[in-house]
Amino acid sequence: MIPDSPGGGRAAFVVVDWGTSSFRGWLMSAAGEVLAESRGSEGMLHCAAGPGFAPVLSDHLTRLGALQGVPVLICGMAGARQGWVEAPYIKTPTRLDALHEGAIRVEASGDIRILPGIAQAEAGRPDVMRGEETQLLGVTESDFTGLVCIPGTHSKWIKIEGGRVVEFSTYMTGELFSVIAQHSILAHAVETGAAPGDSPAFRDGLGAATAAPTGLTASLFRLRAAQLLGFEQRAHGSARLSGLLIGTELADAVWRHGSPRSLRLIGAGTLGRLYEAALTAQGLDVTTVDAEQASRLGLAKAAARIWGAT
Amino acid sequence: MIPDSPGGGRAAFVVVDWGTSSFRGWLMSAAGEVLAESRGSEGMLHCAAGPGFAPVLSDHLTRLGALQGVPVLICGMAGARQGWVEAPYIKTPTRLDALHEGAIRVEASGDIRILPGIAQAEAGRPDVMRGEETQLLGVTESDFTGLVCIPGTHSKWIKIEGGRVVEFSTYMTGELFSVIAQHSILAHAVETGAAPGDSPAFRDGLGAATAAPTGLTASLFRLRAAQLLGFEQRAHGSARLSGLLIGTELADAVWRHGSPRSLRLIGAGTLGRLYEAALTAQGLDVTTVDAEQASRLGLAKAAARIWGAT
Numbered sequence: 001m002i003p004d005s006p007g008g009g010r011a012a013f014v015v016v017d018w019g020t021s022s023f024r025g026w027l028m029s030a031a032g033e034v035l036a037e038s039r040g041s042e043g044m045l046h047c048a049a050g051p052g053f054a055p056v057l058s059d060h061l062t063r064l065g066a067l068q069g070v071p072v073l074i075c076g077m078a079g080a081r082q083g084w085v086e087a088p089y090i091k092t093p094t095r096l097d098a099l100h101e102g103a104i105r106v107e108a109s110g111d112i113r114i115l116p117g118i119a120q121a122e123a124g125r126p127d128v129m130r131g132e133e134t135q136l137l138g139v140t141e142s143d144f145t146g147l148v149c150i151p152g153t154h155s156k157w158i159k160i161e162g163g164r165v166v167e168f169s170t171y172m173t174g175e176l177f178s179v180i181a182q183h184s185i186l187a188h189a190v191e192t193g194a195a196p197g198d199s200p201a202f203r204d205g206l207g208a209a210t211a212a213p214t215g216l217t218a219s220l221f222r223l224r225a226a227q228l229l230g231f232e233q234r235a236h237g238s239a240r241l242s243g244l245l246i247g248t249e250l251a252d253a254v255w256r257h258g259s260p261r262s263l264r265l266i267g268a269g270t271l272g273r274l275y276e277a278a279l280t281a282q283g284l285d286v287t288t289v290d291a292e293q294a295s296r297l298g299l300a301k302a303a304a305r306i307w308g309a310t
Numbered sequence: 311m312i313p314d315s316p317g318g319g320r321a322a323f324v325v326v327d328w329g330t331s332s333f334r335g336w337l338m339s340a341a342g343e344v345l346a347e348s349r350g351s352e353g354m355l356h357c358a359a360g361p362g363f364a365p366v367l368s369d370h371l372t373r374l375g376a377l378q379g380v381p382v383l384i385c386g387m388a389g390a391r392q393g394w395v396e397a398p399y400i401k402t403p404t405r406l407d408a409l410h411e412g413a414i415r416v417e418a419s420g421d422i423r424i425l426p427g428i429a430q431a432e433a434g435r436p437d438v439m440r441g442e443e444t445q446l447l448g449v450t451e452s453d454f455t456g457l458v459c460i461p462g463t464h465s466k467w468i469k470i471e472g473g474r475v476v477e478f479s480t481y482m483t484g485e486l487f488s489v490i491a492q493h494s495i496l497a498h499a500v501e502t503g504a505a506p507g508d509s510p511a512f513r514d515g516l517g518a519a520t521a522a523p524t525g526l527t528a529s530l531f532r533l534r535a536a537q538l539l540g541f542e543q544r545a546h547g548s549a550r551l552s553g554l555l556i557g558t559e560l561a562d563a564v565w566r567h568g569s570p571r572s573l574r575l576i577g578a579g580t581l582g583r584l585y586e587a588a589l590t591a592q593g594l595d596v597t598t599v600d601a602e603q604a605s606r607l608g609l610a611k612a613a614a615r616i617w618g619a620t
Contacts, residue, residue, distance in 0.1 A: 119539060126535040154495075154531060170531040175494055183489045184482065185464075214523040214562040217555065221464060221480040225436040229429060245527065252524040 011035055013071045013307055014064060015299035016057070017292070018078035019131060020044050023056065024292065027064040030308075032300045038063040044077035044084075053084035054108060071111040073303045075134035075295065079104065079114035089119035089128060093166045096137040100302040115302060118165055127170050131295070132156050135266050136165065138298030139289045146262030149253070150291070151246075151275045153178075157253040169256055171249040174271075177242060180220065189224045190237040195270045198277040201236035205243020206250075206278055213251035219244050246278050254282070263287070266294045321345055323381045323617055324374060325609035326367070327602070328388035329441060330354050333366065334602065337374040340618075342610045348373040354387035354394075363394035364418060381421040383613045385444035385605065389414065389424040399429035399438060403476045406447045410612040425612060428475055437480050441605070442466050445576050446475065448608030449599045456572030459563070460601070461556075461585045463488075467563040479566055481559040484581075487552060490530065499534045500547040505580045508587040511546035515553020516560075516588055523561035529554050556588050564592070573597070576604045 012030035021043035027036040079087030087104040102116035117130030153174035226232040268291040322340035331353035337346040389397035397414040412426035427440030460466040463484035536542040578601040
């Protein structure tokens with residue numbers, strides 16, 4: 001039996017955001033309504049290491065109550081070289097509404113496709129994304145012009161002109177935060193635990209970084225020196241470190257891609273609010289969209305282009 | 311018996327560079343000749359964790375053939391809060407030739423003193439050094455004006471005017487190299503092992519960083535993306551990472567402290583040669599002094615001021 005939405009929509013396809021360490025699937029109506037949802041921790045790393053991808057998908061389809069043979073569209077790391085089937089990167093500049101044309105069909109019973117990532121295949125500024133392109137499709141109109149920021153382990157800034165991704169940059173902000181807080185001398189100066197929220201120490205770090213954005217590697221040592229000399233408490237180290245890294249990212253991204261007419265932020269939770277605060281503090285006018293919703297919207301848009309409205 | 315130098319100098323004092331993880335001591339004549347040398351791995355961490363400082367020094371004095379009661383002057387982490395006896399920081403601006411006035415006497419039989427570190431105790435740019443101040447004394451004339459660069463785990467850039475340390479900055483360059491190469495996603499892109507030397511990949515990283523010094527955290531991800539997209543080999547990752555970090559340090563230091571009339575580099579080994587190449591590539595005219603020699607010269611200068619020429 002096919003579950004129906006409260007509005008009575010009939011199940012048209014399943015969409016899946018299959019990341020490095022998570023699986024999120026939705027049964028959708030052709031009109032884009034969510035009929036059912038299934039989540040798990042069977043990300044790309046888990047599947048590649050053991051059970052494979054097909055059985056994991058099959059389990060989730062059962063949980064979603066999807067009929068045999070329902071079309072499935074996947075985005076994210078399942079399409080990486082080390083994933084299920086490689087969906088080769090399409091190259092910048094590229095229209096977001098042509099993303100579905102690069103989808104790769106999985107050799108399996110039924111119609112299962114994986115969306116491609118996007119590569120900036122230029123020797124001077126090589127860069128890649130996989131998963132974020134689908135979020136971009138989800139949050140932009142077909143003629144969108146502006147900048148999109150997607151914070152995270154590897155934050156992305158994407159410049160879009162008339163619905164085309166023209167260039168983008170990835171910042172190792174989130175990963176550097178973890179690595180520095182855990183493995184460097186700053187482990188003595190930063191309390192680990194909950195991610196820091198907005199605070200005076202965060203704003204101070206942000207201000208220091210945007211005022212002197214070439215000085216990150218000196219500011220990191222100063223964070224420690226400030227505590228040794230009694231200017232700052234250890235309790236504020238984490239927020240200051242976060243401010244320094246996010247401020248450095250922000251200053252470079254705006255310098256690199258220009259101060260935008262329109263800025264969309266794809267974020268969630270504490271980190272999303274932190275970026276919102278940081279961008280607003282820089283005088284930027286930002287519209288925030290939830291990250292998971294962005295993925296689902298993008299997948300649904302691409303699926304509707306492949307299989308049409310029924 | 312007091313060992314005599316080939317020139318016949320009589321032992322006047324012992325000087326010790328006592329760092330975090332090493333001990334280097336020299337028996338010196340009043341004229342500054344080295345009469346004997348003793349080295350070990352009994353650094354501050356080792357001594358603080360177990361045997362204490364006095365017995366380790368005593369052993370080395372015996373190995374040096376020093377007479378009972380010979381005066382000893384120490385610099386480095388033995389004077390840190392977690393060291394033998396804390397020698398409180400003296401504050402910038404400060405004359406290097408007044409360093410010996412801040413020496414702290416250890417409560418022990420004989421005359422044993424520890425030189426202080428230097429602190430930049432300003433809320434906006436807090437910074438500290440301990441050990442490097444003695445190297446600075448060693449490599450500068452009493453009226454020196456210029457910039458000194460001391461590369462390492464925590465690289466220092468020091469602005470000196472008329473023999474006074476007026477400001478300095480510490481860059482976490484060496485430590486970030488290790489932490490990123492070992493604990494981040496770049497572990498897949500960087501071969502660990504021997505420190506990288508000068509090479510085209512090092513120069514490329516240097517050039518990228520000095521051309522866009524706000525972009526370090528993006529350049530780090532690009533290092534990985536370049537390999538994914540086939541623009542670069544893993545074998546060159548280490549040199550590129552080194553170039554990116556050193557280039558970022560260099561660009562910020564020159565922006566912060568001004569392009570110097572006179573630039574001294576206190577370095578040794580592969581890292582010293584790498585900085586020499588980097589500074590020269592930036593059109594800077596650099597004079598290199600060996601790091602160990604700099605420490606010994608500084609200690610000897612300060613010792614001569616304390617105990618006079620005999």
